[in-house]
Amino acid sequence: MLTVRAPATSANLGSGFDVFGAALERPADIVRVERAEETTIEMSGAGSEFIPEDPAKNTAGAVAEALDAPARIKIDKGVRPASGLGSSAASAAGAALALNELYDRGLSRSELVPIAAEGEALVSGEAHQDNVAPALLGGFTIVADDGVTQVDSSIPLVVCLPDIVVSTRDARRVVPDSTSVENMVDTVGRAATLTVGMHREDPAMVGRGMEDNVVTPARAKLIDGYDAVRDAALDAGAMGVTVSGAGPGVIAACYESDRSAIAGAMLDAFDDVGVDSRAYQTRIGDGPTVY
Numbered sequence: 053m054l055t056v057r058a059p060a061t062s063a064n065l066g067s068g069f070d071v072f073g074a075a076l077e078r079p080a081d082i083v084r085v086e087r088a089e090e091t092t093i094e095m096s097g098a099g100s101e102f103i104p105e106d107p108a109k110n111t112a113g114a115v116a117e118a119l120d121a122p123a124r125i126k127i128d129k130g131v132r133p134a135s136g137l138g139s140s141a142a143s144a145a146g147a148a149l150a151l152n153e154l155y156d157r158g159l160s161r162s163e164l165v166p167i168a169a170e171g172e173a174l175v176s177g178e179a180h181q182d183n184v185a186p187a188l189l190g191g192f193t194i195v196a197d198d199g200v201t202q203v204d205s206s207i208p209l210v211v212c213l214p215d216i217v218v219s220t221r222d223a224r225r226v227v228p229d230s231t232s233v234e235n236m237v238d239t240v241g242r243a244a245t246l247t248v249g250m251h252r253e254d255p256a257m258v259g260r261g262m263e264d265n266v267v268t269p270a271r272a273k274l275i276d277g278y279d280a281v282r283d284a285a286l287d288a289g290a291m292g293v294t295v296s297g298a299g300p301g302v303i304a305a306c307y308e309s310d311r312s313a314i315a316g317a318m319l320d321a322f323d324d325v326g327v328d329s330r331a332y333q334t335r336i337g338d339g340p341t342v343y
């Protein structure tokens with residue numbers, strides 16, 4: 053069997069709604085494939101009981117169809133669905149890379165981005181590329197209408213995942229339809245700061261760039277304890293905190309020496325409001341690995 057490890061990702065990063073994304077060093081999905089007459093899918097791991105194994109309803113099944121690459125596919129989920137950590141994108145990206153190799157389709161990782169996005173659209177309703185782009189290319193990615201830009205980075209991060217579910221569809225419903233010019237100017241400044249911070253590997257600049265007055269305040273209301281968790285992370289040394297993707301994951305950029313204290317503070321703050329959570333001490337990492 054051919055095996056691919058495909059990373060979790062965090063989209064938006066505050067100021068880059070539907071534009072920015074980053075691959076996380078951990079957690080990750082493991083996707084195994086072997087050639088078959090027709091596609092079958094077996095799911096295991098975190099939250100796999102909520103994911104349909106019917107190839108017509110599974111992201112990996114949609115990718116197999118798009119690549120005309122029928123296979124026996126086994127997915128071990130390290131990335132729980134509805135987490136804000138690009139769960140369906142990890143499976144879609146892993147399947148796309150694995151099936152491309154298995155059938156020698158010869159597509160580049162960039163060329164696989166729209167194919168993996170098709171798979172993601174099957175479950176999320178819209179073909180955003182802001183999770184599949186970093187899941188395939190690694191590092192920090194900027195998805196624009198005219199293409200994807202990728203920058204290698206290794207900024208340390210803490211991601212705290214509360215034991216609550218926020219669906220992407222619900223989280224998109226609360227996004228405001230419009231905003232003020234003042235907010236637009238602020239967002240452009242933050243997004244530019246974050247981009248340069250990624251390039252310079254500067255956690256303080258990245259943290260400043262993660263502030264957002266438009267989308268994040270609306271989504272934070274869907275996450276019990278968000279304000280307390282953000283404040284606890286900042287008190288423990290985080291350079292910036294925001295909602296990961298559509299939530300409910302909360303992501304903090306930081307210096308490596310503060311990562312453990314920040315993880316502890318975020319876990320305690322969720323615990324104080326009666327919400328169980330788990331924390332990943334991670335960093336921006338590489339794209340998928342083929343074994």
Ligand code: HSE
Pocket residue numbers: 063064069070071176180182183220223224297298
């Ligand atoms: N940018 C998307 C959102 C991420 O925040 O809704 C999910 O694809």
